[in-house]
Amino acid sequence: MERIVFVHGSVANGEATWSGQRTLADRFELAVLDRPGFPPNPLVERVDFEEHARWVGERLRDGDHLVGHSYGGVISLLVAAGRGDLLRSLTVIEPPAAGVALDDPVVARFAAEGAAFWAQTPKDDPEAFLRGFLRMVGSAYDPPSPLPPDVEQGARTLMVERGPWEAVIPLETLAAAPFAKLVVSGAHSAAFDAICDALERELVAERAVLPGYGHSVARHPDFNATLADFIDRATAS
Numbered sequence: 200m201e202r203i204v205f206v207h208g209s210v211a212n213g214e215a216t217w218s219g220q221r222t223l224a225d226r227f228e229l230a231v232l233d234r235p236g237f238p239p240n241p242l243v244e245r246v247d248f249e250e251h252a253r254w255v256g257e258r259l260r261d262g263d264h265l266v267g268h269s270y271g272g273v274i275s276l277l278v279a280a281g282r283g284d285l286l287r288s289l290t291v292i293e294p295p296a297a298g299v300a301l302d303d304p305v306v307a308r309f310a311a312e313g314a315a316f317w318a319q320t321p322k323d324d325p326e327a328f329l330r331g332f333l334r335m336v337g338s339a340y341d342p343p344s345p346l347p348p349d350v351e352q353g354a355r356t357l358m359v360e361r362g363p364w365e366a367v368i369p370l371e372t373l374a375a376a377p378f379a380k381l382v383v384s385g386a387h388s389a390a391f392d393a394i395c396d397a398l399e400r401e402l403v404a405e406r407a408v409l410p411g412y413g414h415s416v417a418r419h420p421d422f423n424a425t426l427a428d429f430i431d432r433a434t435a436s
Contacts, residue, residue, distance in 0.1 A: 201264060201287070201434055202228040203426075206255055206278075208269025209360060210329065210353035212237040216268060219418050226427060232258065234271075236356035238349045246360040252277035259285045264430050268292040268417060269336070273363045276398075280369040283376040288433035290381040290426060291398065292416050293391045295336070297364040300397035309390035310364035317362055325354035332357060337388045339413040370401040379433035380404035383425070385416040405429065 203223065207216035213231040223229060234251055236243040251274045259265070259278070264287055267275025272294025279289045297310035316335060320328055326346050333340055342350050373380070382404045384395040391414070399406040407429075409419035416422060 200226075200228045201430060202230060202260060202262070203264045203266055203430065204230045204232065204255070204259060206232055206265065206267040206271035206275050207234065207237070208267075208271045209332070209357045210350070212239075212349070212353070215349075216271075217417065220423060220426075223423055223427065227264075227430070230258070230263075234274075236352075236359075238352055242352060242355060244359060246356060248273050248277060248361060248363060248366055252281065256282040261285050262287050264288045264290070264433065266290040266292070266426065267294065269295060269414065270360065270363055272296070273366050273368075276368050276373065277366065279376065279378070280372045283373070283378060286376075286378040288379040288381070288430055289373075290383065290429065292383045293385065293388075293395065293414055294398075295363040295391070296366055296368050296394055296398070297390070298366055299368050299370065299401065300393050303390075303393045303397075305389045306393050309388075313364055314362055317358075317360075322358050325351050325358065328358055329354040336414050337391070338415065340415070373402050379429065379436065381407065381426075381429045383407045383409065383416055383422075385412055385414060385419070386410035387413050 205217045207213045212233045217231050236246055255278045265275050272291035273296050275291055297306050300306040380402045382395045382398045384392050386408050407425050409416050412418045
């Protein structure tokens with residue numbers, strides 16, 4: 200049975216992010232990771248995509264299919280560049296890897312706004328910080344107030360993330376890697392679309408667009424079928 204390793208993004212842990220993918224367990228072995236700083240793990244003082252890429256890489260097995268959403272997509276790109284010998288496929292969903300498309304004014308503005316938000320937004324109110332972040336990335340999630348403990352922990356972890364716009368993605372290494380690649384976006388953000396377009400072009404990747412669910416693209420009713428079909432073809436090849 201083929202194994203899929205799921206890497207969540209910011210705020211929500213693996214269980215919350217990938218709840219809609221549980222039905223894939225009928226066909227695949229699912230490894231849903233909870234990165235350091237996210238429930239049920241304790242809080243951390245700093246989240247760095249490079250450190251988390253090493254952490255994810257240590258949990259891979261030969262022949263895995265790696266799937267990463269948002270910040271987890273940035274991590275997964277770095278994992279795939281460093282441990283591509285273990286992978287059969289890579290899927291990234293709207294990774295905020297702005298560095299791959301900074302020549303696009305929309306992406307450059309997105310990166311600058313993110314850097315300004317982290318630098319200027321007070322860190323003494325996790326709920327306010329979280330709501331501002333959700334607006335910035337185009338998420339439809341409206342958290343309850345006050346925040347439940349797991350969401351508050353996710354917000355506190357969010358506040359100590361290293362900005363993903365700082366990530367240097369080894370595009371040539373990834374393009375040369377033999378594993379299959381899929382880039383997915385939700386057609387709700389010009390910046391995310393441009394980043395995904397650049398990754399499609401530079402990695403010679405397949406591309407899927409699943410609109411209507413904002414940044415939570417994996418909740419689209421066609422996502423599981425799209426992913427399963429891609430993995431089936433990657434396995435067969």
